[in-house]
Amino acid sequence: MAVSMYAIAVPTFQKQLTALDAILDKATEYAAAKKIDISVLLAARLYPDMFNLTRQVQLATDFAKAAPARLAGTPVPSFPDTETTMPEIKQRIAKTLALLADVKPEQLNGSETKQLTVNVGGKEVTLTGQDYLLHVSFPNFYFHCATAYDILRHNGLEIGKRDFVRG
Amino acid sequence: MAVSMYAIAVPTFQKQLTALDAILDKATEYAAAKKIDISVLLAARLYPDMFNLTRQVQLATDFAKAAPARLAGTPVPSFPDTETTMPEIKQRIAKTLALLADVKPEQLNGSETKQLTVNVGGKEVTLTGQDYLLHVSFPNFYFHCATAYDILRHNGLEIGKRDFVRG
DSSP: OOBOHHHHHHHHHHHHHHHHHHHHHHHHHHHHHHTOOHHHHHTOOSSTTSOOHHHHHHHHHHHHHHHHHHHHTSOOOOOOSOOOSHHHHHHHHHHHHHHHHHOOGGGGTTTTSOEEEEEETTEEEEEEHHHHIIIIIHHHHHHHHHHHHHHHHHTTOOOOHHHHOOO | OOBOHHHHHHHHHHHHHHHHHHHHHHHHHHHHHHTOOHHHHHTOOSSTTSOOHHHHHHHHHHHHHHHHHHHHTSOOOOOOSOOOSHHHHHHHHHHHHHHHHHOOGGGGTTTTSOEEEEEETTEEEEEEHHHHIIIIIHHHHHHHHHHHHHHHHHTTOOOOHHHHOOO
8 A cells, every 4th residue: 555665766767767878879879960079968068067968977877876775775886987988878877777677675675764864965964765765866866867858958959858758 | 664655746746846936036036136037037948949947837836736636536736827927937836835735645545556547748658656656747747847947057047956955
Protein backbone atom coordinates (compact mmCIF):
# COMPACT_ATOMS: atom_id res chain seq x y z
CA MET A 1 0.00 0.00 0.00
CA ALA A 2 2.90 2.32 -0.63
CA VAL A 3 6.01 2.65 -2.73
CA SER A 4 9.46 1.36 -1.80
CA MET A 5 12.42 3.70 -1.68
CA TYR A 6 14.07 1.62 -4.40
CA ALA A 7 11.06 2.05 -6.69
CA ILE A 8 10.99 5.79 -6.08
CA ALA A 9 14.69 6.35 -6.58
CA VAL A 10 16.35 3.96 -8.96
CA PRO A 11 13.99 3.92 -11.97
CA THR A 12 13.75 7.72 -11.79
CA PHE A 13 17.50 8.13 -12.13
CA GLN A 14 17.72 5.40 -14.77
CA LYS A 15 14.98 6.81 -16.98
CA GLN A 16 16.14 10.38 -16.80
CA LEU A 17 19.82 9.61 -17.37
CA THR A 18 18.85 7.43 -20.34
CA ALA A 19 16.84 10.36 -21.72
CA LEU A 20 19.77 12.72 -21.09
CA ASP A 21 22.14 10.36 -22.87
CA ALA A 22 19.85 10.28 -25.92
CA ILE A 23 19.65 14.08 -25.89
CA LEU A 24 23.46 14.21 -25.91
CA ASP A 25 23.45 11.90 -28.93
CA LYS A 26 21.11 14.31 -30.69
CA ALA A 27 23.46 17.16 -29.76
CA THR A 28 26.38 15.24 -31.26
CA GLU A 29 24.48 14.69 -34.53
CA TYR A 30 23.35 18.31 -34.59
CA ALA A 31 26.89 19.59 -34.08
CA ALA A 32 28.17 17.38 -36.89
CA ALA A 33 25.37 18.43 -39.24
CA LYS A 34 25.83 22.13 -38.52
CA LYS A 35 29.63 21.96 -38.39
CA ILE A 36 29.58 23.19 -34.80
CA ASP A 37 32.58 22.12 -32.73
CA ILE A 38 31.00 19.90 -30.06
CA SER A 39 33.23 21.56 -27.47
CA VAL A 40 31.25 24.74 -28.04
CA LEU A 41 28.07 22.99 -26.92
CA LEU A 42 29.84 21.28 -23.99
CA ALA A 43 31.03 24.70 -22.81
CA ALA A 44 27.69 26.44 -23.40
CA ARG A 45 25.88 28.00 -20.48
CA LEU A 46 22.82 30.19 -19.95
CA TYR A 47 24.62 32.93 -18.05
CA PRO A 48 28.31 33.64 -17.49
CA ASP A 49 28.30 32.45 -13.87
CA MET A 50 26.11 29.40 -14.42
CA PHE A 51 27.61 25.95 -14.97
CA ASN A 52 28.16 24.81 -18.52
CA LEU A 53 26.65 21.72 -20.16
CA THR A 54 29.51 19.42 -19.14
CA ARG A 55 29.17 20.45 -15.50
CA GLN A 56 25.36 20.07 -15.60
CA VAL A 57 25.78 16.46 -16.73
CA GLN A 58 28.47 15.80 -14.14
CA LEU A 59 26.18 17.12 -11.41
CA ALA A 60 23.17 15.14 -12.63
CA THR A 61 25.21 11.95 -12.39
CA ASP A 62 26.57 13.01 -8.99
CA PHE A 63 23.08 13.21 -7.52
CA ALA A 64 22.06 9.95 -9.20
CA LYS A 65 25.00 7.99 -7.83
CA ALA A 66 24.95 9.61 -4.39
CA ALA A 67 21.34 8.92 -3.50
CA PRO A 68 21.30 5.11 -3.58
CA ALA A 69 24.66 4.97 -1.79
CA ARG A 70 23.64 7.38 0.96
CA LEU A 71 20.32 5.60 1.41
CA ALA A 72 22.03 2.19 1.51
CA GLY A 73 24.77 3.43 3.82
CA THR A 74 27.55 2.53 1.41
CA PRO A 75 30.36 4.89 0.31
CA VAL A 76 29.36 7.38 -2.37
CA PRO A 77 31.34 6.46 -5.51
CA SER A 78 33.66 9.27 -6.50
CA PHE A 79 34.16 10.26 -10.13
CA PRO A 80 36.91 12.77 -10.90
CA ASP A 81 35.41 15.73 -12.78
CA THR A 82 37.84 15.45 -15.66
CA GLU A 83 35.53 14.93 -18.64
CA THR A 84 36.23 17.27 -21.54
CA THR A 85 34.68 15.44 -24.49
CA MET A 86 31.25 14.14 -25.39
CA PRO A 87 32.34 10.46 -25.27
CA GLU A 88 33.73 11.11 -21.79
CA ILE A 89 30.54 12.63 -20.40
CA LYS A 90 28.49 9.90 -22.03
CA GLN A 91 30.83 7.40 -20.36
CA ARG A 92 30.13 9.07 -17.02
CA ILE A 93 26.41 8.54 -17.58
CA ALA A 94 27.08 4.91 -18.52
CA LYS A 95 29.13 4.37 -15.34
CA THR A 96 26.30 5.86 -13.28
CA LEU A 97 23.73 3.63 -14.98
CA ALA A 98 25.95 0.63 -14.23
CA LEU A 99 26.06 1.58 -10.55
CA LEU A 100 22.28 2.02 -10.50
CA ALA A 101 21.81 -1.40 -12.11
CA ASP A 102 23.77 -2.94 -9.23
CA VAL A 103 21.57 -1.47 -6.48
CA LYS A 104 19.44 -4.18 -4.86
CA PRO A 105 15.94 -3.17 -3.77
CA GLU A 106 16.51 -4.60 -0.29
CA GLN A 107 19.55 -2.33 0.22
CA LEU A 108 17.18 0.64 0.40
CA ASN A 109 14.55 -1.03 2.59
CA GLY A 110 13.79 1.13 5.58
CA SER A 111 15.92 4.00 4.31
CA GLU A 112 12.88 6.30 4.35
CA THR A 113 13.28 6.81 8.10
CA LYS A 114 17.08 6.68 8.25
CA GLN A 115 18.64 9.94 9.47
CA LEU A 116 21.11 11.38 6.97
CA THR A 117 23.31 14.46 7.17
CA VAL A 118 23.83 16.10 3.81
CA ASN A 119 24.89 19.42 2.40
CA VAL A 120 21.98 21.52 1.14
CA GLY A 121 22.86 24.86 -0.40
CA GLY A 122 26.16 24.98 1.48
CA LYS A 123 24.89 24.00 4.91
CA GLU A 124 24.75 20.65 6.66
CA VAL A 125 21.26 19.46 7.39
CA THR A 126 20.02 16.26 8.99
CA LEU A 127 16.90 14.80 7.49
CA THR A 128 15.23 11.46 6.84
CA GLY A 129 16.12 9.35 3.83
CA GLN A 130 12.68 10.07 2.43
CA ASP A 131 13.10 13.84 2.70
CA TYR A 132 16.63 13.64 1.34
CA LEU A 133 15.53 11.66 -1.71
CA LEU A 134 12.37 13.60 -2.48
CA HIS A 135 13.35 17.12 -1.46
CA VAL A 136 17.11 17.32 -1.95
CA SER A 137 18.18 14.67 -4.42
CA PHE A 138 15.26 14.83 -6.86
CA PRO A 139 15.04 18.63 -7.25
CA ASN A 140 18.83 18.82 -7.68
CA PHE A 141 18.89 15.95 -10.15
CA TYR A 142 16.01 17.26 -12.22
CA PHE A 143 17.41 20.76 -12.09
CA HIS A 144 20.66 19.69 -13.74
CA CYS A 145 18.93 17.44 -16.28
CA ALA A 146 16.48 20.19 -17.27
CA THR A 147 19.21 22.82 -17.40
CA ALA A 148 21.31 20.58 -19.67
CA TYR A 149 18.24 20.33 -21.93
CA ASP A 150 17.67 24.09 -21.74
CA ILE A 151 21.28 24.87 -22.64
CA LEU A 152 21.05 22.68 -25.75
CA ARG A 153 17.62 24.00 -26.71
CA HIS A 154 18.89 27.54 -26.30
CA ASN A 155 21.70 26.62 -28.69
CA GLY A 156 19.28 25.52 -31.36
CA LEU A 157 19.05 21.76 -30.80
CA GLU A 158 15.62 20.65 -31.98
CA ILE A 159 14.41 18.60 -29.05
CA GLY A 160 11.02 18.60 -27.39
CA LYS A 161 9.62 17.64 -24.05
CA ARG A 162 9.13 14.11 -25.40
CA ASP A 163 12.92 13.82 -25.26
CA PHE A 164 12.85 14.74 -21.59
CA VAL A 165 9.73 12.92 -20.40
CA ARG A 166 9.54 9.42 -21.73
CA GLY A 167 6.95 8.00 -19.31
CA MET B 1 8.36 0.20 5.30
CA ALA B 2 7.67 2.36 2.30
CA VAL B 3 6.40 5.79 1.35
CA SER B 4 2.77 6.70 0.73
CA MET B 5 1.69 8.22 -2.55
CA TYR B 6 0.53 11.30 -0.65
CA ALA B 7 3.97 11.74 0.94
CA ILE B 8 5.69 11.37 -2.42
CA ALA B 9 3.40 13.73 -4.30
CA VAL B 10 1.93 16.50 -2.22
CA PRO B 11 4.95 17.86 -0.30
CA THR B 12 7.01 17.78 -3.51
CA PHE B 13 4.55 20.02 -5.33
CA GLN B 14 4.09 22.25 -2.28
CA LYS B 15 7.79 22.82 -1.68
CA GLN B 16 8.68 23.42 -5.29
CA LEU B 17 5.76 25.77 -5.99
CA THR B 18 6.62 27.70 -2.84
CA ALA B 19 10.19 28.00 -4.08
CA LEU B 20 8.96 29.08 -7.52
CA ASP B 21 6.72 31.71 -5.96
CA ALA B 22 9.67 33.14 -4.01
CA ILE B 23 11.77 33.20 -7.20
CA LEU B 24 8.98 35.17 -8.90
CA ASP B 25 9.06 37.64 -6.00
CA LYS B 26 12.79 38.08 -6.57
CA ALA B 27 12.09 38.63 -10.27
CA THR B 28 9.57 41.32 -9.39
CA GLU B 29 12.08 43.11 -7.15
CA TYR B 30 14.80 42.77 -9.76
CA ALA B 31 12.60 44.21 -12.49
CA ALA B 32 11.67 47.16 -10.27
CA ALA B 33 15.30 47.80 -9.29
CA LYS B 34 16.55 47.60 -12.88
CA LYS B 35 13.55 49.43 -14.35
CA ILE B 36 12.71 46.40 -16.48
CA ASP B 37 9.05 46.10 -17.43
CA ILE B 38 7.98 42.90 -15.67
CA SER B 39 6.08 41.92 -18.81
CA VAL B 40 9.45 41.54 -20.55
CA LEU B 41 10.46 38.86 -18.05
CA LEU B 42 7.04 37.17 -18.21
CA ALA B 43 7.40 36.92 -21.99
CA ALA B 44 11.03 35.82 -21.90
CA ARG B 45 11.97 32.45 -23.35
CA LEU B 46 15.17 30.53 -24.12
CA TYR B 47 14.42 29.98 -27.79
CA PRO B 48 11.79 31.42 -30.11
CA ASP B 49 9.67 28.26 -30.16
CA MET B 50 9.98 27.46 -26.46
CA PHE B 51 7.32 28.53 -23.98
CA ASN B 52 7.80 31.80 -22.17
CA LEU B 53 8.04 32.28 -18.41
CA THR B 54 4.29 32.74 -17.94
CA ARG B 55 3.54 29.50 -19.76
CA GLN B 56 6.23 27.61 -17.81
CA VAL B 57 4.54 28.62 -14.55
CA GLN B 58 1.09 27.75 -15.90
CA LEU B 59 2.34 24.30 -16.89
CA ALA B 60 4.11 23.70 -13.57
CA THR B 61 0.84 24.39 -11.75
CA ASP B 62 -1.07 22.22 -14.25
CA PHE B 63 1.03 19.17 -13.41
CA ALA B 64 0.83 19.93 -9.69
CA LYS B 65 -2.95 20.17 -9.66
CA ALA B 66 -3.53 17.27 -12.04
CA ALA B 67 -1.54 14.61 -10.22
CA PRO B 68 -3.44 14.48 -6.91
CA ALA B 69 -6.77 14.68 -8.74
CA ARG B 70 -5.92 11.91 -11.19
CA LEU B 71 -4.54 9.73 -8.42
CA ALA B 72 -7.61 10.35 -6.25
CA GLY B 73 -10.00 9.85 -9.15
CA THR B 74 -11.53 13.32 -8.82
CA PRO B 75 -11.95 15.80 -11.68
CA VAL B 76 -8.80 17.71 -12.58
CA PRO B 77 -9.45 21.36 -11.67
CA SER B 78 -9.36 23.55 -14.76
CA PHE B 79 -7.69 26.97 -14.73
CA PRO B 80 -8.13 29.15 -17.81
CA ASP B 81 -4.70 30.14 -19.15
CA THR B 82 -5.46 33.83 -19.05
CA GLU B 83 -2.75 35.19 -16.76
CA THR B 84 -0.86 38.15 -18.18
CA THR B 85 0.61 39.78 -15.08
CA MET B 86 2.89 38.72 -12.25
CA PRO B 87 0.14 39.00 -9.60
CA GLU B 88 -2.03 36.78 -11.79
CA ILE B 89 0.54 34.03 -12.17
CA LYS B 90 1.37 34.22 -8.47
CA GLN B 91 -2.37 33.87 -7.83
CA ARG B 92 -2.39 30.72 -9.95
CA ILE B 93 0.36 29.27 -7.78
CA ALA B 94 -1.61 30.25 -4.66
CA LYS B 95 -4.74 28.55 -6.02
CA THR B 96 -2.74 25.40 -6.73
CA LEU B 97 -1.24 25.43 -3.24
CA ALA B 98 -4.76 25.79 -1.80
CA LEU B 99 -5.89 22.73 -3.79
CA LEU B 100 -2.86 20.76 -2.59
CA ALA B 101 -3.59 21.73 1.02
CA ASP B 102 -7.05 20.20 0.65
CA VAL B 103 -5.81 16.79 -0.51
CA LYS B 104 -6.28 14.18 2.22
CA PRO B 105 -3.59 11.49 2.49
CA GLU B 106 -6.23 8.73 2.42
CA GLN B 107 -7.54 9.98 -0.94
CA LEU B 108 -4.32 8.74 -2.54
CA ASN B 109 -4.12 5.41 -0.69
CA GLY B 110 -3.68 2.57 -3.12
CA SER B 111 -3.29 4.90 -6.09
CA GLU B 112 0.16 3.44 -6.78
CA THR B 113 -1.43 0.45 -8.53
CA LYS B 114 -4.43 2.26 -10.05
CA GLN B 115 -4.44 2.18 -13.87
CA LEU B 116 -4.51 5.67 -15.37
CA THR B 117 -4.67 6.77 -18.99
CA VAL B 118 -2.82 10.01 -19.61
CA ASN B 119 -1.32 11.92 -22.48
CA VAL B 120 2.49 11.63 -22.69
CA GLY B 121 4.17 13.57 -25.47
CA GLY B 122 0.99 13.65 -27.52
CA LYS B 123 -0.03 10.03 -27.18
CA GLU B 124 -2.37 8.27 -24.76
CA VAL B 125 -0.65 5.81 -22.49
CA THR B 126 -2.05 3.64 -19.72
CA LEU B 127 0.18 3.22 -16.72
CA THR B 128 0.01 2.76 -12.95
CA GLY B 129 -0.48 5.67 -10.60
CA GLN B 130 3.06 5.16 -9.36
CA ASP B 131 4.57 5.33 -12.85
CA TYR B 132 2.38 8.30 -13.74
CA LEU B 133 3.47 10.24 -10.67
CA LEU B 134 7.16 9.39 -10.78
CA HIS B 135 7.80 9.18 -14.51
CA VAL B 136 5.30 11.55 -16.11
CA SER B 137 4.17 14.07 -13.54
CA PHE B 138 7.47 14.68 -11.73
CA PRO B 139 9.72 15.09 -14.78
CA ASN B 140 7.17 17.41 -16.39
CA PHE B 141 6.69 19.40 -13.21
CA TYR B 142 10.40 19.77 -12.50
CA PHE B 143 11.09 20.55 -16.15
CA HIS B 144 8.79 23.58 -16.08
CA CYS B 145 9.99 24.77 -12.66
CA ALA B 146 13.65 24.49 -13.69
CA THR B 147 13.02 26.14 -17.05
CA ALA B 148 11.24 29.04 -15.32
CA TYR B 149 14.36 29.40 -13.15
CA ASP B 150 16.64 29.11 -16.18
CA ILE B 151 14.71 31.79 -18.10
CA LEU B 152 15.07 34.22 -15.20
CA ARG B 153 18.72 33.35 -14.60
CA HIS B 154 19.42 33.82 -18.28
CA ASN B 155 17.84 37.26 -17.96
CA GLY B 156 20.19 38.26 -15.19
CA LEU B 157 18.21 37.48 -12.05
CA GLU B 158 20.70 36.68 -9.29
CA ILE B 159 19.34 33.45 -7.93
CA GLY B 160 21.17 30.29 -7.00
CA LYS B 161 20.31 26.66 -6.61
CA ARG B 162 19.46 27.39 -2.98
CA ASP B 163 16.40 29.20 -4.33
CA PHE B 164 15.39 26.06 -6.21
CA VAL B 165 16.29 23.35 -3.69
CA ARG B 166 15.19 24.24 -0.20
CA GLY B 167 15.38 20.77 1.38
